[in-house]
Amino acid sequence: xxxxxxWEVLELxxxxxxxxxxxxxxxxxxxxxxxxxxxxxxxxxxxxxxxLPLVLPPVVTGYVxxxxxxxRGLLGGVLxxxxxxxxxxxxxxxxxxxxxxxxxxxxxxxxxxxxxxDPRLERVARTLGAGPVYAFCTVTLRLAAPGLIVGALxxxxxxxxxxxxxxxxxxxxxxxxRTIPSxxxxxxxxxxxxxxxxxxxxxxVLLSLAAxxxxxxxxxxxRRP
Amino acid sequence: MLSIDVxxxxxxxxxxxxxxxxxxxxxxxGPSGSGKTSLLNLVAGLLRPDHxxxxxxxxxxxxxxxxxxxxxxRRRVGYVFQDDLLFPHLTVRQNLRYGYDLLPSGARRFxxxxxxxxxxxxxxxERRPGLLSGGERQRVALGRAILAxxxxxxxxxxxASLDQGLKDRIIPYLRxxxxxxxxxxxxxxxxxxEILQLTGQVIVLRQGHVLACGDFFDxxxxxxxxxxxxxxxFENVLAVDIVAxxxxxxxxxxxxxxRELKVPxxxxxxxxxxFIGIRANDIILCRExxxxxxxxxxxxxxxxxxxxxxxxxxxxxxxxKRLAVEITPxxxxxxxxQAGDPVVCLVKTHSIRVGPDxx
Numbered sequence: 001x002x003x004x005x006x007w008e009v010l011e012l013x014x015x016x017x018x019x020x021x022x023x024x025x026x027x028x029x030x031x032x033x034x035x036x037x038x039x040x041x042x043x044x045x046x047x048x049x050x051x052l053p054l055v056l057p058p059v060v061t062g063y064v065x066x067x068x069x070x071x072r073g074l075l076g077g078v079l080x081x082x083x084x085x086x087x088x089x090x091x092x093x094x095x096x097x098x099x100x101x102x103x104x105x106x107x108x109x110x111x112x113x114x115x116x117x118d119p120r121l122e123r124v125a126r127t128l129g130a131g132p133v134y135a136f137c138t139v140t141l142r143l144a145a146p147g148l149i150v151g152a153l154x155x156x157x158x159x160x161x162x163x164x165x166x167x168x169x170x171x172x173x174x175x176x177x178r179t180i181p182s183x184x185x186x187x188x189x190x191x192x193x194x195x196x197x198x199x200x201x202x203x204x205v206l207l208s209l210a211a212x213x214x215x216x217x218x219x220x221x222x223r224r225p
Numbered sequence: 226m227l228s229i230d231v232x233x234x235x236x237x238x239x240x241x242x243x244x245x246x247x248x249x250x251x252x253x254x255g256p257s258g259s260g261k262t263s264l265l266n267l268v269a270g271l272l273r274p275d276h277x278x279x280x281x282x283x284x285x286x287x288x289x290x291x292x293x294x295x296x297x298x299r300r301r302v303g304y305v306f307q308d309d310l311l312f313p314h315l316t317v318r319q320n321l322r323y324g325y326d327l328l329p330s331g332a333r334r335f336x337x338x339x340x341x342x343x344x345x346x347x348x349x350x351e352r353r354p355g356l357l358s359g360g361e362r363q364r365v366a367l368g369r370a371i372l373a374x375x376x377x378x379x380x381x382x383x384x385a386s387l388d389q390g391l392k393d394r395i396i397p398y399l400r401x402x403x404x405x406x407x408x409x410x411x412x413x414x415x416x417x418x419e420i421l422q423l424t425g426q427v428i429v430l431r432q433g434h435v436l437a438c439g440d441f442f443d444x445x446x447x448x449x450x451x452x453x454x455x456x457x458x459f460e461n462v463l464a465v466d467i468v469a470x471x472x473x474x475x476x477x478x479x480x481x482x483x484r485e486l487k488v489p490x491x492x493x494x495x496x497x498x499x500f501i502g503i504r505a506n507d508i509i510l511c512r513e514x515x516x517x518x519x520x521x522x523x524x525x526x527x528x529x530x531x532x533x534x535x536x537x538x539x540x541x542x543x544x545x546k547r548l549a550v551e552i553t554p555x556x557x558x559x560x561x562x563q564a565g566d567p568v569v570c571l572v573k574t575h576s577i578r579v580g581p582d583x584x
Contacts, residue, residue: 071309112495126297127269127304128324128373135298138323222314 005022032110062168113147231277253432303375322372418502460502
């Protein structure tokens with residue numbers, strides 16, 4: 001049904017999207033909590049910074065990532081020397097690009113979910129003998145779980161669709177950074193590429209739909225009284 | 226014994242409290258914004274005092290001098306809020322066991338089954354809080370706090386959001402907690418009838434300071450305490466005799482001096498002497514005995530004095546005891562009430578709370 005090259009594209013897209021969710025979630029929860037519950041100087045600035053990728057053209061985000069994390073970038077050189085981690089023109093860079101672009105969507109969902117939990121519930125848990133981390137996990141995080149799932153889904157779906165930042169930061173290298181959108185773009189520029197492009201379009205629609213249905217089911221179960 | 230000696234800067238005043246609570250239950254009374262909830266939060270560890278100490282039986286929970294500030298989870302101080310604040314995602318059983326399961330088994334003072342029986346929670350165990358009534362929810366909140374084996378229970382107007390009938394049904398459970406489980410309590414409430422069923426010991430707060438502390442009937446006579454209590458919803462208390470119970474009509478007939486009044490059915494033996502509580506704003510003043518009115522409880526008296534306390538207009542009426550009546554300044558101006566005028570005080574049956582026996 002699918003050619004080997006197309007399987008490769010699909011596998012890479014899913015890998016990138018999952019890694020993107022996994023690395024975004026801890027940061028999303030931390031920042032979501034900070035923005036929902038803490039009062040500090042520069043909160044507005046932090047909030048704006050986190051939401052910047054939402055309003056910037058993705059290509060600009062990708063270019064900024066290239067400046068920062070490219071081999072001669074501010075952080076890219078450090079990462080490569082200390083951790084041996086290379087991001088530019090690498091599938092890990094595609095993960096970073098889609099994580100940054102999808103982060104505002106995830107953060108917004110998580111922050112709203114945490115804000116909707118009565119902060120006094122956590123205080124009750126403390127008076128019942130729960131330490132701060134246990135109280136947060138068993139009360140606030142558990143009650144905010146539907147929001148976390150929605151946030152994860154949005155980040156996942158955004159990652160599957162990410163094109164601009166990815167192509168600017170890590171280019172369109174077959175087998176390395178060619179995800180579904182880049183592949184569709186490539187096929188459409190090739191003679192006779194309509195058929196594989198159409199197959200990938202169908203897959204991308206199905207994937208997004210499946211993710212949406214799964215998250216809705218799970219969050220409804222969690223919300224049941 | 227709970228000992229509190231703390232100061233803490235708050236938004237509008239400084240909370241500065243030095244009290245010892247040697248009795249099982251100590252009631253805390255004060256106008257809204259007098260620092261009652263802040264005081265409880267300081268004891269629970271949810272608010273940090275600026276100076277001073279908080280200790281239970283000599284063990285410091287907080288001591289500025291010794292640098293002790295136990296976090297709430299290590300204080301073993303239970304807290305029951307006005308809203309029950311049950312965990313909505315857990316069943317009643319899971320709510321009850323939340324604190325219990327966190328305790329090492331040696332530190333658990335009460336078995337789950339015992340508390341479930343005591344608070345009659347058996348049929349509710351598998352339900353979620355969203356499906357419970359207000360009274361049931363508050364009983365679960367009580368049970369949850371008790372099962373964490375607290376050394377002290379803080380109660381912040383736990384019955385305030387319940388209607389009269391439910392209050393009367395929960396009070397016996399509170400008496401059980403006091404007498405059978407012997408957990409000391411700090412109990413914030415506005416109702417004398419409610420407090421007197423649990424304790425006679427009262428702390429009166431005003432603007433963050435302890436205005437009075439001690440036996441209710443002693444301090445309630447003080448000229449600086451009484452108006453404050455009356456103006457802020459504390460009830461007038463009268464001693465009355467039970468005449469007869471009339472279950473068919475749902476009332477109990479009582480006698481106050483030469484007047485017979487009807488109060489909600491209370492099942493006390495005829496001939497016994499009890500306290501009743503009537504809020505100052507539940508009393509209607511008339512110049513003469515009215516006709517064609519559904520209110521049947523009328524007490525004649527004479528106006529002693531008019532005063533304004535905390536923005537509220539109070540009229541004191543001598544009915545054999547001083548009764549505080551709250552009415553609007555417009556009504557005073559219109560009706561021209563003056564000291565010495567004879568008046569009739571009207572009270573609806575269901576505005577009267579039956580309190581404890583006169584001992």
